[in-house]
Amino acid sequence: MNLKGKVALITGASSGIGKGVAIALAEKGVKVGLAARRINELKSIEDEIVSKGGEARSIVMDVVDPLSVENGVKSLKSHFGGIDILINNAGLMQASDVDTFRTDEWNTMVDVNIKGVLNATASVLPELIIQHSGHIINLSSIAGRKLFKGLSVYCASKFFVAAFSDITRMEIGKKHNIRVTSIQPGAVDTNLYDHISDKGYKEGMENLRGQMTFLTPNDIAGSIIYALEAPDHLDVSELFLLPTDQEW
Numbered sequence: 179m180n181l182k183g184k185v186a187l188i189t190g191a192s193s194g195i196g197k198g199v200a201i202a203l204a205e206k207g208v209k210v211g212l213a214a215r216r217i218n219e220l221k222s223i224e225d226e227i228v229s230k231g232g233e234a235r236s237i238v239m240d241v242v243d244p245l246s247v248e249n250g251v252k253s254l255k256s257h258f259g260g261i262d263i264l265i266n267n268a269g270l271m272q273a274s275d276v277d278t279f280r281t282d283e284w285n286t287m288v289d290v291n292i293k294g295v296l297n298a299t300a301s302v303l304p305e306l307i308i309q310h311s312g313h314i315i316n317l318s319s320i321a322g323r324k325l326f327k328g329l330s331v332y333c334a335s336k337f338f339v340a341a342f343s344d345i346t347r348m349e350i351g352k353k354h355n356i357r358v359t360s361i362q363p364g365a366v367d368t369n370l371y372d373h374i375s376d377k378g379y380k381e382g383m384e385n386l387r388g389q390m391t392f393l394t395p396n397d398i399a400g401s402i403i404y405a406l407e408a409p410d411h412l413d414v415s416e417l418f419l420l421p422t423d424q425e426w
């Protein structure tokens with residue numbers, strides 16, 4: 179896909195990977211819809227993109243709420259005149275053992291990491307089907323391939339994303355000329371660990387920083403651009419991106 183002038187919706191664009199992807203896509207001439215709940219963060223990213231000559235629009239969106247997603251997609255389409263790319267990136271990680279029954283955290287991960295992907299896909303895909311083109315990128319994780327103690331619900335949510343991605347690809351690739359990619363990173367330097375309430379698991383995650391050189395959001399952005407810019411007949415269906423010194 180030639181990216182110049184295309185329109186992308188990026189969920190979870192207010193920080194980390196989503197922010198890095200938004201800035202990198204805008205530099206490629208993509209008109210980016212920046213979606214998340216924190217409007218101040220979105221506005222400052224929008225200002226940064228616009229000051230460099232790019233095009234961006236901030237959209238307050240809670241991916242858990244189908245109406246919020248639907249309204250955000252409508253406003254992006256009317257502002258930029260369409261939509262070509264969906265990047266399902268919003269997500270969070272919490273960690274705890276199952277027998278500590280942090281059911282609120284389980285539910286939040288299911289709501290954001292699973293239902294959020296479904297809500298955004300359901301809002302954007304009809305438009306891509308009508309235009310018979312487009313690309314959906316889903317952020318799974320190495321936790322969508324391998325299992326880690328403490329991450330039962332997070333791993334399950336990322337296995338969901340990987341499975342949903344590939345079956346969606348099978349169903350809509352040939353039929354509607356729409357590509358689907360699952361991006362599965364290892365450790366990336368972002369705020370992902372901020373939501374971990376279990377002290378032991380939080381410390382364990384933070385200690386990883388001393389054991390390897392984390393990937394950057396820009397590393398992930400580069401892989402997404404690679405998948406988007408691949409020739410039309412090529413669907414980069416899954417990409418695993420790991421720090422070279424990540425031993426697991």
Ligand SMILES: NC(=O)c1ccc[n+]([C@@H]2O[C@H](COP(=O)([O-])OP(=O)(O)OC[C@H]3O[C@@H](n4cnc5c(N)ncnc54)[C@H](OP(=O)(O)O)[C@@H]3O)[C@@H](O)[C@H]2O)c1
Pocket residue numbers: 189190191192193194195196213214215216217219239240241242267268269270271290317318319320362363364365366367368369370
């Ligand atoms: N960092 C890693 O090591 C790593 C590795 C593999 C995969 N991933 C995946 O990469 C994605 C991005 O994570 P990150 O590492 O960049 O973490 P991050 O910096 O914490 O970013 C998470 C983003 O998700 C958004 N978000 C959370 N709940 C939301 C909701 N209900 N509605 C809309 N947006 C919501 C947040 O925005 P608001 O709070 O403003 O809404 C934020 O922009 C996640 O899916 C994560 O699982 C990360």
